[in-house]
Every structure is written in structure tokens, then in C-alpha cells.
Amino acid sequence: MRLSSALALVGLAATSLFAGVQAAENSDVLDLTQKNFASTVNGEDLILVEFFAPWCGHCKALAPEYEVAATQLKAKNIPIAKVDCTVETDLCQEQGIQGYPTLKVFRNGTPSDYQGARKADAIVSYLQKQTQPALTILNAETVADFSASDKVVIVGVLPADSEKRKILLSVANKLRDDFTFGVIEESEDLKAGGVVLYKKFDEGKNLLEGDFTEESLTEFITVNSVPIMDEIGPNNYAKYMDAGLPLGYLFVSTPEQRTQYGPEVEALAKELRGKMNFVYIDSAKFGAHASNLNLKESWPAFGVQNVQNGAKYPVDQAQDLSIENIKAVVDGVLSGKLEPSIKSEAVPEPNDGPVKVVVAHNYKEIVEDQSKDVLIEFYAPWCGHCKNLAPIYEELGEAYKGSDIVIAKFDATANDLPTDVPFQIQGFPTIKLRKAGSSEYIDYNGERTKDGFVEFLAKEAVNKFEVKVEKKEAEAEPVQAEDIEHDEL
Numbered sequence: 001m002r003l004s005s006a007l008a009l010v011g012l013a014a015t016s017l018f019a020g021v022q023a024a025e026n027s028d029v030l031d032l033t034q035k036n037f038a039s040t041v042n043g044e045d046l047i048l049v050e051f052f053a054p055w056c057g058h059c060k061a062l063a064p065e066y067e068v069a070a071t072q073l074k075a076k077n078i079p080i081a082k083v084d085c086t087v088e089t090d091l092c093q094e095q096g097i098q099g100y101p102t103l104k105v106f107r108n109g110t111p112s113d114y115q116g117a118r119k120a121d122a123i124v125s126y127l128q129k130q131t132q133p134a135l136t137i138l139n140a141e142t143v144a145d146f147s148a149s150d151k152v153v154i155v156g157v158l159p160a161d162s163e164k165r166k167i168l169l170s171v172a173n174k175l176r177d178d179f180t181f182g183v184i185e186e187s188e189d190l191k192a193g194g195v196v197l198y199k200k201f202d203e204g205k206n207l208l209e210g211d212f213t214e215e216s217l218t219e220f221i222t223v224n225s226v227p228i229m230d231e232i233g234p235n236n237y238a239k240y241m242d243a244g245l246p247l248g249y250l251f252v253s254t255p256e257q258r259t260q261y262g263p264e265v266e267a268l269a270k271e272l273r274g275k276m277n278f279v280y281i282d283s284a285k286f287g288a289h290a291s292n293l294n295l296k297e298s299w300p301a302f303g304v305q306n307v308q309n310g311a312k313y314p315v316d317q318a319q320d321l322s323i324e325n326i327k328a329v330v331d332g333v334l335s336g337k338l339e340p341s342i343k344s345e346a347v348p349e350p351n352d353g354p355v356k357v358v359v360a361h362n363y364k365e366i367v368e369d370q371s372k373d374v375l376i377e378f379y380a381p382w383c384g385h386c387k388n389l390a391p392i393y394e395e396l397g398e399a400y401k402g403s404d405i406v407i408a409k410f411d412a413t414a415n416d417l418p419t420d421v422p423f424q425i426q427g428f429p430t431i432k433l434r435k436a437g438s439s440e441y442i443d444y445n446g447e448r449t450k451d452g453f454v455e456f457l458a459k460e461a462v463n464k465f466e467v468k469v470e471k472k473e474a475e476a477e478p479v480q481a482e483d484i485e486h487d488e489l
Contacts, residue, residue, distance in 0.1 A: 028070035030081035034091045040081065042109035046130055048073075048080040048123070049104050051092055056100040061118070068120035069127075078127050098445070099427050105130065115177050117235045125150065129180060134172040138184040146182050152225045153198045156183040157190040164193065164212050171217050178239075179221060195220070201227045223274040229266045232279040233286075240277055241307050246333050248278040248326075251290060253299040261300055264323040268330065275334060276304070294341040294416075302326050304333050309419040311340035343416045354397030356408040360415040366408060367434055373461040374434045375444070375453070376408040383428040389448050396453050404436070404463035436462040 032040055032049065041047055050066060052059040070080045085092035085100065095104070095111070103114035105127075116126035138146055138155065147153050154172075158165040165183060172181035190196055195208040195217065206224040210216065226243060229250075230236060240247050250265050252258045258280065269278035281289065283299045290296065293303035295314045300321050303314040315321060315329050332338025344360030351357055358366050358376060367374050377393060379386035397407035412425045423432075423441065431444040433456070442460055446452040454467045 027067060028074045028080075029066060030079055032081045032083050032088075034088055037083070037088075037091055038109070041106040041111075044079060044106065045108060046078055046127065047106050048078075048114060048127060049106060050080075050082040051085050051095065051097045051100065051102040051104070052082055053086050053100045054084065055086075058118075059101045062101055065118060065120040065123065069123035072120070072124050073127055076128065076131075078131065080123075080127075115238075117238060119235050122235055126177065129176060132176075132180070134176045134181060135169050136180075136182040138182045140184075140187070143182070143184050143187060143190075146180075147198045148200075150180045151200050152221075153180045153182065154195060154221060155181075155190065155198065156195045157185070157187050157192050158183055158195075159185055162193075167212065167214055167217060168195065171214055171221070175218070175221065179225065197221060197224050199225065201230070219274075226277055228273065229262070229269045229278045229280060232281050240279065243277060244308055245274075246276045246304050246306050248276055248304045248330060249281045249289075249293060249302065250278065251281050251283045251287070251295070251299050251301040251303075253283040253287075257300045261321065265302075265326065268323070268327065272330070272334075276330065291343075294343050302329070304329060306333070306340070306419070310417060310424050311419045312343075312416065313338055314341055340419060341416075343414070345411065345414050354394055354401050354407065356397075356406055358408045358410040358415075360418070363410070363415075363418055366406065367410075368439075369406075370437050372404050372406045373436045373457070373463050374406045374408055375457065376410055376432055376434065378410050378412045378425045378428065378430040378432075380413045380428040381411065382413075385448075386429045389429060392448060392450055392453075396450055399450070399454070399467045400457075400465060403465040405457060405461050405465050433457070433460055435460070438462075 029050075030040070041049065050059075050062070052062075066080065066082070073080055083091060083095075085097055095102075101118075103118075104111045105114050106112075107130075114126070116122045136146065143155065147155055154168075156165065156168045158168060168181065168183060172179075175181075184190070186192055191207065195212075197206045197208075197220070199205065206220070208217065208220050222243060226239070232240065232249070248265075248269070250261060252261065262280070265278060269276075272278075283290070283297070283301075287297050287299070290301060290303070293305055293312045293314050295301045295303050296317055298317055301315065301317060302321060302325075303312060305312055313329050313333050315325050319325055329338065342360050347359055347362045348357045351362075356366055367376055375396075377386070377389070379389075393407065393409065400407055412428070412430075417424070422439075432441040433444060434441050444453070444456055446456050458464075458467075
């Protein structure tokens with residue numbers, strides 16, 4: 001059910017909308033608790049809820065953006081709220097919250113994950129799209145304003161009973177979270193039977209040519225909605241990840257470097273549109289991201305990331321950064337002939353401690369040993385949860401020493417995963433069990449106690465090994481993962 005657009009009811013709705021729900025002083029963000037959560041989210045056509053922890057750095061960064069969005073959306077009769085998971089632990093467990101912040105959109109009580117960026121304008125735009133029909137019916141008076149209403153707008157010129165309109169509606173329903181769609185039966189300015197994508201960058205608009213199918217229309221939108229070469233940052237990072245195309249980064253530290261190297265790379269980006277995306281990245285702000293591409297922090301620099309499997313292809317920094325060297329790497333990536341760069345710590349010698357140390361170069365030897373069950377922790381040295389887990393994990397390793405159940409750890413900041421591993425690390429610590437005789441990985445989501453791990457392994461491991469556990473009264477650390485910051489991208 002969509003939010004009512006009857007203007008006569010807006011004043012009354014604003015008066016009664018938040019009855020029984022308290023917002024913090026001078027805040028338009030509602031505070032929800034176990035007592036008022038169900039009645040609030042079930043009573044709203046649309047509401048955004050943030051599940052947070054006060055100590056979480058990402059939550060602190062989001063807070064001012066969230067406040068701005070709340071004020072703007074309140075005027076549009078769209079409430080947004082928050083839940084403190086350090087207080088409302090049962091409620092957050094019921095909602096399946098495993099990391100902070102988690103944002104969920106509730107439609108009449110039914111949740112879905114928020115897919116937008118964590119900036120005020122992105123939050124407002126995302127929720128406004130949720131209140132609109134997937135496909136807005138336009139006329140000669142409304143089409144011009146509608147076409148300029150968002151950064152990317154798709155308009156079809158299609159008869160009401162045509163098969164093409166059904167196709168446009170189907171695609172609009174699938175992509176409504178990301179784009180604004182409209183349709184008009186006929187227009188003097190637009191080609192009948194076609195689709196035009198309006199955008200506030202590059203050439204301004206694109207016309208769909210060739211086949212008109214769900215697949216071709218989706219590809220047309222996906223390709224043309226991304227600028228030929230944009231500046232990457234927090235607002236659009238997720239969009240490039242979701243696009244699925246290899247991503248080429250040009251790191252520059254000065255306007256002069258951008259002027260010198262940008263035009264040739266932009267020409268390459270235009271030539272390869274639809275095959276690879278290209279972006280500028282400000283090394284003054286996000287230079288640490290170079291290590292994620294196995295590049296040194298020396299500018300300018302260029303590297304390509306396969307966003308689907310995490311493979312990295314840096315341009316050799318021992319050579320001058322030339323368009324020829326960039327093209328050689330790009331061509332190698334697209335042809336599949338270039339081997340990815342693998343970052344790895346040295347293989348530890350010896351490696352006979354209670355917890356096996358896994359690095360990129362011994363990953364397959366240890367983790368994919370089919371005779372063993374392997375419980376592996378993917379961690380970051382700076383992660384507070386990982387530090388708290390360390391002594392428990394060492395004790396666990398001692399308990400299983402000499403068995404066919406291996407307890408292992410992998411510093412995911414200093415080593416690359418093999419590209420054929422069927423997952424990427426989204427938070428720290430991430431703990432998985434790779435069963436003996438199988439390529440399957442099972443997520444560990446239990447309590448981070450010795451008891452919790454032992455019970456899990458007794459149930460899930462193929463190899464059986466009895467470990468006695470002394471029950472302790474100490475409270476287990478909440479199960480949650482610290483978000484990977486992607487160097488603030």
C-alpha cells in the first residue's frame with residue numbers, strides 16, 4: 001500500500017502520525033523500543049528504521065545525515081526512526097540484526113533492506129521513490145518536469161495496451177529502488193514506441209535502440225545510468241559494486257594530475273562503456289584504498305578491481321603511468337588473460353600453534369584440505385571484537401589440537417582471498433566452517449564463547465572430537481560484525 005497523497009489529510013496525519021512515539025528533544029528521528037516498535041511500524045505505510053549502537057563509528061557518522069533526512073521527510077509525511085540495540089537487545093535479535101548500523105524499510109510492518117547510500121539526500125531520494133508508483137503515468141503537461149526530477153529518469157512513449165509497456169512496468173518494479181520511471185502514450189519530443197533515459201551528466205539523455213526485452217532494457221539502464229567517469233565516494237560506491245562490471249580507479253592527488261591523465265582515461269572509459277566502469281578517486285581523501293588494489297600510496301596510480309570476486313589488477317608502479325600501460329592491464333582483465341595480483345603475508349614457519357595462521361599463499365593447503373573440518377576466523381588487527389575473541393579462540397584451538405578439526409585465522413587486511421572462494425568478507429570478525437569433504441562454507445552466528453563454538457562443531461563438523469566444556473557465568477559478547485570501512489568509501 002502506498003502512502004496517501006491526499007493533501008487535505010496531511011495536516012491531520014502530521015498531528016496523529018507519531019502518537020505514543022517519542023522523538024529525542026529537537027530531533028525528528030523517532031526512538032523505538034520493544035513496547036512501541038510493532039504498533040509503530042505496523043501502523044505506517046512506509047517507515048525507515050536504523051538499528052544502531054552508540055559506540056559504533058559508522059552510526060556516529062550517519063547520525064547528522066539521518067537527522068537532516070528525518071526533517072526533510074517529516075514534511076513529506078514519511079517517518080524515520082531508530083532503535084538502540086545496546087538497550088533493546090531482544091528486539092534487535094528478533095529483527096536479525098548482526099551489524100551496525102542496519103537500516104530497514106518497513107511497508108505496513110514488512111521489512112526489506114535499505115539499499116541506498118548513507119547520506120541525507122540519498123535517504124530522502126530513496127524513500128521518495130518508495131512512495132511513488134513504480135511507473136508514473138505522464139501527460140504533455142507533466143513530462144518535462146518529471147524528466148528533470150531526479151539524477152536519472154527513464155520515460156517510455158508507449159501505448160497503454162502495448163507489450164512494451166508491460167515490459168517497462170516489469171523492469172520498473174525491479175529497479176524502483178534505484179531509478180524513477182514514467183510513461184506517456186505519445187509525445188511530440190519523444191519517439192513513439194521507445195524509451196529515453198534522462199540524466200544530469202554526460203550527454204544528458206540516451207535512447208534505447210535495438211531489441212526491446214526485459215534483458216535489453218535492464219542492460220540499457222544499467223550501462224547508461226553510470227557516468228562515463230565519475231568521482232567515486234561514499235554516495236556512489238555501492239552503486240559501482242552493484243553494477244557488477246570491472247572497475248578501473250584513477251588515483252590523482254592534484255588538479256594538475258587529473259588534467260594530465262584524465263582525458264585519455266575518459267576516452268578509454270567511453271570506448272569501453274558497458275564492459276568496464278572507470279572512476280576518479282581523490283587520493284587525499286581515500287588514498288588508503290590503494291592497498292585494496294595492491295597499489296602503493298604513490299600518485300598518480302591506476303588499478304582495476306573485479307567487483308564480483310575481488311580480484312585486483314594494479315598497473316606496475318615501477319613504470320611511468322601511461323595510457324599504454326593502463327590499456328595493457330584493462331585489455332588483460334577484459335580478455336581474462338591477465339593473472340590477478342595476490343597480496344599475501346609470508347607463510348609462517350613453523351605454524352604449529354593452537355590456531356593455524358592462514359595467509360593467501362597457504363589458504364588452499366590448510367583451508368581446503370578435504371580431510372579436515374576447518375573453522376576459520378577472518379579478522380582485522382584493529383577490530384575490537386576480534387581482539388576480545390582472541391583468547392577464547394586460542395583456548396578453542398588448544399582444545400582441538402591433534403584432531404581433524406582445524407581452528408584457523410586469516411588477517412583479511414593483509415591477505416587476499418583466492419578468487420574462487422564463494423564469498424567476500426563484509427565485516428569483522430567473520431567466522432566460517434568449511435566441512436571436510438565439501439567446498440561448502442557455513443557461517444558461524446552463535447555466541448563467541450568456547451561453549452558456543454564447541455556445540456556448533458559437535459553439530460556441524462564431519463570429523464567428531466569430544467571436548468569437555470566448563471560452563472562459565474561470564475556474559476557472551478553480542479554476535480555482531482564491525483563493518484568494513486572500505487577506507488571510508
